[in-house]
Amino acid sequence: MKLKSEFDQYVSAAVRQKRIAHDITQADLAIGIGVSDGFISQVESPKSPSKYNLNHLNKIAKFLGCSPRDFLPENPL
Secondary structure (H helix, E strand, C coil): CCCCCHHHHHHHHHHHHHHHHCCCCHHHHHHHHCCCHHHHHHHHCCCCCCCCCHHHHHHHHHHHCCCHHHHCCCCCC
């Protein structure tokens, strides 16, 4: 099994922090962006290789009312 890269871990942690700050559950986020709540759970788990793609990040940003840039590191990792 392939582990997530440092970059993918950063992105999923940033989405999780923003999701929790908005008091949104994994299930609510999943419904909001059209994926299964199992997918959100897998992305947030460091043991799963699942990760967000750019389209996911764009939909999440729309759903949370922020910029997709909010989920990216300031500098390359």
